[in-house]
Amino acid sequence: MKNLSKTILALLGAIMLLGSTAQANTITLMYVSTTPGLGGTFNWNYTVTFANSRLVTADFFTINDFGPVNSSVFLLPPGFTPTQALIGTNIPGLLATLPYTDNPSVLNVTFTYGGPTLDLALTFPLILNSNFGLTSTGAYNSGDHSTSPPDLASHATGFLPVPNSIPDGGSAVTLLGIALAGIEGVRRLIRARKA
Numbered sequence: 001m002k003n004l005s006k007t008i009l010a011l012l013g014a015i016m017l018l019g020s021t022a023q024a025n026t027i028t029l030m031y032v033s034t035t036p037g038l039g040g041t042f043n044w045n046y047t048v049t050f051a052n053s054r055l056v057t058a059d060f061f062t063i064n065d066f067g068p069v070n071s072s073v074f075l076l077p078p079g080f081t082p083t084q085a086l087i088g089t090n091i092p093g094l095l096a097t098l099p100y101t102d103n104p105s106v107l108n109v110t111f112t113y114g115g116p117t118l119d120l121a122l123t124f125p126l127i128l129n130s131n132f133g134l135t136s137t138g139a140y141n142s143g144d145h146s147t148s149p150p151d152l153a154s155h156a157t158g159f160l161p162v163p164n165s166i167p168d169g170g171s172a173v174t175l176l177g178i179a180l181a182g183i184e185g186v187r188r189l190i191r192a193r194k195a
Contacts, residue, residue, distance in 0.1 A: 015169075026143035027061045031044075042133055043128070044130060047123050052147050056117050060089050065102065066130070066133060068132060069107075072109075073126075077115065080115075081114060082111050086107060089112070092142055137160055
């Protein structure tokens with residue numbers, strides 16, 4: 001019992017120590033949904049989260065291999081400018097930490113910060129309108145700075161999944177009917193063998 005109390009006390013102390021010193025600081029993106037846009041286009045909806053971030057000139061985030069963007073709606077802090085290029089902006093070697101390669105024939109979309117130094121910890125919506133958007137799992141990478149410790153460079157990368165296609169209501173009902181008929185057939189077969 002005495003050893004168990006010491007172990008629990010040591011674990012609690014370690015958790016408190018780690019919890020007080022851990023400071024995550026990154027710009028991360030998360031795919032939310034894809035909705036129909038005007039004229040056969042699609043709106044790709046993301047959230048952009050700034051965690052313990054200090055934005056300085058040239059900080060950025062890039063969605064790799066997105067394709068041409070018709071327009072963008074973003075409620076990011078003032079000072080972000082969207083651009084497109086076939087390669088970059090990427091942190092050298094960062095995408096290599098994922099099993100992912102930036103395709104040099106598909107446009108990336110980059111949002112670069114050019115405003116005054118700004119500390120924030122918020123999440124913002126980002127909507128990109130495109131005829132195409134991601135056609136396979138994409139990736140993002142970002143570069144910003146930390147508020148604690150001050151001005152430490154921070155980089156992040158991750159995957160952005162492509163939405164799964166869902167059959168329309170008629171197809172789903174048809175598939176459900178076929179499945180139920182199959183279940184009924186198996187039930188009758190089992191009942192006939194028992195008799």
